Amino acid sequence: MAATRLFLRASPVKCSLTGLTGGVHSSLGSTLLKLSPACTAKPQAQRRHAAHFTFHPEPAPSQYESRATNPPLTFTGTEIEEQVFIADTHCMNVSAGPTQKMNLFQSVTSALDNTLAGDPTAVIFGEDVAFGGVFRCTVGLRDKYGKDRVFNTPLCEQGIVGFGIGAAAAGATAIAEIQFADYIYPAFDQIVNEAAKYRYRSGNMFDCGKLTIRAPWGCVGHGSIYHSQCPEAFFTHCPGIKIVVPRGPVQAKGLLLSCIADQNPCIFFEPKILYRAAVEQVPTEAYQIPLSQAEVLQEGSDLTLVAWGTQVHVLKEVAAMAQEKLGVSCELIDLRTILPWDTETVCKSVVKTGRLLISHEAPVTGGFAAEISSTVQEECFLNLEAPISRVCGYDTPFPHIFEPFYIPDKWKCFEAVKRMINY
């Protein structure tokens, strides 16, 4: 089943290419690991849970035209689809052009490839990006564009972001990778005190708008405290930067290209659990999806669901469950840009439905759901039929073995929907 295969193949930590992955699950591992007859190969207690969501790809394109293609990068093991993707209502911002089957990390590579090809000042740097990155987002780029454009930095996040700010201020398109969003905090001062304020404090004489910071984000099934965090709320309190979280490969490429083009410093969080799990037909050429525009994925009349990143897929299932089991019609919104966020789309929806549920993995207190909730109650107070509900992570660090209990899964969201409908 696709979800369990995800768990076997997910590359969790920083040493994926040295041949030390696998453990019990690879054939190499089971040859080396001699189990006593008393042990079964996969005891009940050791079996890991399936993923807490099912990835919902962008709807299939509605028309095809064949066209000769010169795709920029080849992804091994996938075929080049010589088809033109004509956007349908959901993907109205995605341009027509040849597409290729890509997972999320490949769509990131494709965006970076387009950027390096089109912008001679563009450089990509961070820990381990030269060999392809611990999540394979930069595979092939150093060979293609040169070691002065795709390079490793020393292990120092404050240096990576500071370096990126300076490069951007001097006119280069700087794309910095932070290896895990959990490790972004040493760069907090550079991001909040420097990058965000560069333009304002200099009277617009200087800016670091050409800086984009990318980081893997969110729960992954086994990431625990330091490989699962969603730190967007720390940064939403900081005027001057933009924060973006995609839900899949098509969105990721378009939003990342928008972040890179945007003349403000942007932080682009990539849901790591979707790197391999999310596969879609993604245009090989460059395209942009506008920032600060939320997307209504599914229209409904009874309740508005808001999320971003992986949680969008959880709420999609919740919407289906609500329809099937409760006859409740949910409107599902992917926020996409967390800062500055699209208040208009969300408020318009709540005015229509009267009920709002916001869900994110990050801890509930001070999480971004609080900001959305506060603004919506200011703007739509008289339209509300029930208190705004937040289904989020608990106010604890992200636990290891207790992850299935921690995450705001579809059952918790479904229960919240029920309570709101019956309020």
Add this chain to the structure above:
Amino acid sequence: MTTLPEILDRFNQNASAAKFRGRAVWDFHRQEQTRDTHALDVKMAAARGVKKLYGIGLHAIRQNASLKATTFLQQRAFRVNGALRQQPFDSSAEKPQFPGASAEFIDHLEFIQPNVISGIPVYRVMDRQGQIINPSEDPKLSKEMVLNFYQKMTLLNTMDRILYESQRQGRISFYMTNYGEEGTHIGSAAALEPTDLVFGQYREAGVLMYRGFPLDLFMAQCYANADDLGKGRQMPVHYGCKDLNFVTISSPLATQLPQAAGAAYAVKRENSNRVVVCYFGEGAASEGDAHAGFNFSATLECPLIFFCRNNGYAISTPTNEQYRGDGIAARGPGYGLMSIRVDGNDVFAVYNATKEARRRAVAENQPFLIEAMTYRIGHHSTSDDSSAYRSVDEVNYWDKQDHPISRLRHYMTARDWWGEDEEKAWRKQSRKLVMEAFERAERRLKPNPELLFTDVYDEMIPPIAKQRDAMWRHIQQYKEHYPLDLYEK
């Protein structure tokens, strides 16, 4: 008596970090190739050792390996002292094979003693009386240039006195003087090209002054009036000027060091023969960002000059509470940086060191660290009274016995380039220039409060526009409580 090149060469030979790099400084391309071949060996061994790899990973190794194989075949043999990475694995030899450092084995236990008693020597050209010590080190600058040095240093001094006073009188909110450090500013600024990008900390106003930043704009920033290029958003002395390539100052310390490294990298890729200069104090050098800046600039081979003003104090914290090693210069070799310590109160020493560092940074794409020893004669700022932590005698010594302005004046008077009459006339004129700019700044209105809301992003965004409109509505209703008359409409 040692010359500047001799000091640099000796340091190059002795510093263990330089030895580890083990390369002639112009051969950085070849160094890169041989590091790649070593990496190739490791990767191929890993690829052979693992029976089963997931598809994309194996392909990536193959891709990398094939390209690096071509490089390996083409590269020339390159042997340097103890530079391990150039040689393939050779476990028969009795030399350490560690990838992390190149060195010899040693069979007795011995700790390296940090050398703080006789550390890195201080390079100087003039003695404290302004006499040239080694004539071959005299840069022999033109009379016009030297007079300009002197006038810029004294003009800065005059502006400092007047603006410090204006804070005491409540006319501006805050000020920081540059007393005693004028030599570090002027000497280094004179050695740069106008297109070189400068990142400062907050005590480098002389660099801006040397480049031609007008008194009116210094005042405008301190008064935060409508002429301020920064649009009134920052505290006084947070200058910036795009036209003069001086990046706007920010209050957090040392944040500019890794930024300067990034800017230098971008400048290097442009092939524009520019250098980036990054000023900071010895206190800021304790910040983590300083470590990041040094390390990144060296590993990424940036044309950058780190210029440390070691003035003895970080507010009230003396250097013996700031560090225990041999100052900032001694840290440079640890990062692989060419490093030097100079007499910061000797404007020619500062000039020579910066000039040579600039020439080599651009030619060789490597960073340089200059530690300019000086003394902060003034208080840290108008919020500080330094008599609380140091003696008046100590301050007087530096003011009277070892001041960059008086040392240069002695040099000039010894050549009959300057005398009592010129001094009197210039004092009067510089004071007049400053006072006139001061009075103009006093009369100027503050910027329009609209500017509170702009430049957060490149374009106005709806939530901020909404807040701005709400503010104006509020001001309209409560206008008598807001000092609107002081601001432009």
